Amino acid sequence: MKPTLVLVGRPNVGKSTLFNRLTRSRDALVADIPGLTRDRRYGHGRIGDRPYLVMDTGGLEPVASTGIMHAMAQQSLQAIDEADKALFIVDARQGITAQDKIIAEQLRKKDRNILLVVNKAEGMVDDVITAEFFELGLGKPHAISALHGDHVNELVALALADFPVLEEEAGQISKHPKIAIVGRPNVGKSTLVNTLLGEERVIAFDQPGTTRDSIYIDFEHDGIQYTLIDTAGLRKRGKVKETVEKFSAIKTLQAIEDANVVVLVLDARSEIAEQDAHIADFILQSGKALVVAINKWDGLDQYQRECIKHELARKLGFLNFAKLHFISALKGTGTLRLLVSVNQAYAAAMTDLSTPQLTRALHAAVEKHAPPRGGMSRPKLRYAHQGGTNPPIVVIHGSMLEHVPDTYRRYLENFFREAFKLTGTPLRITFKAGHNPYADKKSAPPSETEVRRARNRRRRNRKKYG
Numbered sequence: 380m381k382p383t384l385v386l387v388g389r390p391n392v393g394k395s396t397l398f399n400r401l402t403r404s405r406d407a408l409v410a411d412i413p414g415l416t417r418d419r420r421y422g423h424g425r426i427g428d429r430p431y432l433v434m435d436t437g438g439l440e441p442v443a444s445t446g447i448m449h450a451m452a453q454q455s456l457q458a459i460d461e462a463d464k465a466l467f468i469v470d471a472r473q474g475i476t477a478q479d480k481i482i483a484e485q486l487r488k489k490d491r492n493i494l495l496v497v498n499k500a501e502g503m504v505d506d507v508i509t510a511e512f513f514e515l516g517l518g519k520p521h522a523i524s525a526l527h528g529d530h531v532n533e534l535v536a537l538a539l540a541d542f543p544v545l546e547e548e549a550g551q552i553s554k555h556p557k558i559a560i561v562g563r564p565n566v567g568k569s570t571l572v573n574t575l576l577g578e579e580r581v582i583a584f585d586q587p588g589t590t591r592d593s594i595y596i597d598f599e600h601d602g603i604q605y606t607l608i609d610t611a612g613l614r615k616r617g618k619v620k621e622t623v624e625k626f627s628a629i630k631t632l633q634a635i636e637d638a639n640v641v642v643l644v645l646d647a648r649s650e651i652a653e654q655d656a657h658i659a660d661f662i663l664q665s666g667k668a669l670v671v672a673i674n675k676w677d678g679l680d681q682y683q684r685e686c687i688k689h690e691l692a693r694k695l696g697f698l699n700f701a702k703l704h705f706i707s708a709l710k711g712t713g714t715l716r717l718l719v720s721v722n723q724a725y726a727a728a729m730t731d732l733s734t735p736q737l738t739r740a741l742h743a744a745v746e747k748h749a750p751p752r753g754g755m756s757r758p759k760l761r762y763a764h765q766g767g768t769n770p771p772i773v774v775i776h777g778s779m780l781e782h783v784p785d786t787y788r789r790y791l792e793n794f795f796r797e798a799f800k801l802t803g804t805p806l807r808i809t810f811k812a813g814h815n816p817y818a819d820k821k822s823a824p825p826s827e828t829e830v831r832r833a834r835n836r837r838r839r840n841r842k843k844y845g
Contacts, residue, residue, distance in 0.1 A: 381636045382542040383629060384424075384535075385434040385462035387486075389478045392470045393498040397525035398422060398435035401535065421632060423664065426535045429544070432632065434462060439482050462629075464492045464538050467517060471500040471508045475515065483515040494538055495520045501527050555604040556725040559638035561631060561662070563654055564611075566646040567674040571708035572596065572609045575718070600718060608634045635661065639769060640668040640724050640803075642717070647675045647687050647705070651694045659698055666770035668724035668804040669701040672717055677707040700796060701803055724803025728769040732799060737763040737773060744794040753782020772807045780810035 384401075386394040402422035424433045459465050467486060469479050486493050495517040497509050501524035509520035521537070523530040560568045576598050594609045610631040635641055641662045645655055662669055673687065684705075691703065702720040706713035741763045750758045758779040766772035773795055792806045825833075 381430050381432050381633060382463045382539060383432040383434065383633070384538055385436060385459055385465050386468060387436055387439055387459060387465055387482070388468035389439055389476070389482065390437075392468045393525045394468055395435055397466075397468065397496075397498065397523075397531070398433060400525050400528060400531055401433045421629075421661075424535070426532055426539070429536075429539050430636075431535075431539060432629075432636065434629075439478075459486070459489060463542065464494065466494050466496050466534075466538065468496045468498050469512060469515075469520075471497045471503060471522065475511055479515065483517055487516065492541070493517050494534070496534060497522045498525050500524055501529055505530075555606065556640050556721060557606040557608065557638045558721055559608040559610060559634045559641045559667075560644060561610050561635060561641055561658060562644035563646070563652065563658070566644045567708040568644050569609055571642075571644060571672065571674065571706075571714065572607055574708050574711050574714050575600075575607065603722065605718075605721075608638055610634045632661065635665055635667060638667060639728060640670065640721050641665075642721065643669060643671050643701075644708075645671065645673050645691075647673045647679060647684075651687075651690045656694055659695055663697070663805055666805055666807065668728040668769070669698065670717060670720045670724055670803060671695070671698060671701050671703050672708075673703065673705045674708050676705040677710055677712060700801075700805060720803060727801040728771065728804040730768070730771055730799065730801065732765045732771070732773075734762070734764040736799075737765065737795075740795060740798045741775060741791075743798070744791055747794075748790060750783050750787045753779055758783050766809060767807075770805045770807055771801060772809060774809045774811055776811050776813065778813055780812045783810060 386397055388394055401424040403424075404422060422433050422435070424431050465486065467482065469475070495512060495515060497512055497520045500508050500522035503522070505522040509522050512520040521530070521534050523534055525531065560572055562568055576596065596607045596609070598605055598607065643655075643659055643662065645651060659669075671691075673691070676684070679687070702724070704713050704717050704720060706717060708714065741760055745760055750760065756779055758777060760775055760777040760780075762777075763773050763775045766774040773791075775791075788808050791808050795801070795808075796804075796806050
């Protein structure tokens, strides 16, 4: 699984700025206001070929005993227990504060793997600015600037150095599909796992939260080897109260990262909730192949079934690439067809497309619908090649590609997916513009002849037009 890094510290030391830097996003709000971040936020990061998960937390106020600040502190302490390594962030401009000392004491008691990070150190001498932070007793302080990116890559490389390189990271593709069964609590995930296995392998009980950890199970069907991952239900953060449930959430997210194909299980007897859309969006952002299973379909009348289908199209329309299956995990109805779609999605996610094939498809897409103009000229899409699998990545080369709008990118994604029958997997488009060899060269000054001609041209124009 991907290692998980958590960012902790008192309010306004730059945790959210570092989170955005590590995830290369703007997902976390950033402002010079203490306490802006309250809930935990999860994101994807990568340094070179090493992917990881990163958690942003609210400010840790150890002196707060009640109210929102106390709740934020409890969230931060819980996040430390979930993570593989904690990055304790302090402020180089303010130096050590009383809060920093209390937090450091709490971290030492937890006996977790801690890196001490001195943020906002731009323009300062590293050895001088970090000297006083040795007093916290958490090892060598590491000076960075989250805002400017100074020494951030070195910090992440150091944080990941203790973790082994995963099989996928080393470029070795898994020999068989790993299938994560995910969804809200009590939608029938464990029942579906037992039905696929043909035995009562995991506990299935009509009570939310029965499964607490991700369980990996190997099995074979029709000569194909699979690994099933039964996960804990992901519920809204505000309703996650037990410590063990909070720990289960990160395990489920890691299971999604570890899988090749994700089966999103929905409950046909309850409405499609906002939490279902959040889980689906995380799967999509992870780039995993997807199959959607609407469970408990038996017993519904025709009107109820039509309502569910309409709601699926309205709330989960962005998953139009995934196959839908209406099943009953308890009775086994439709579960075998589910595995067929899993095989198709896995094959599509791992497909190998040649450069001539992709380039011909690109030219056909442009001929059918050319990209809109960007300023005075139109982007030119010349050729394409494959840049990765699971999900398939198509790298397009050309010029003026920075002017290609997101709508045209989505058009290309849908065109490639339809052209190569890539059912069940998202597809990523990456643009790579050619380098202009004259871009960095200054234009030569005009010659005397050119200056004289321009002057004479202006004189003639004045005489002709007054």
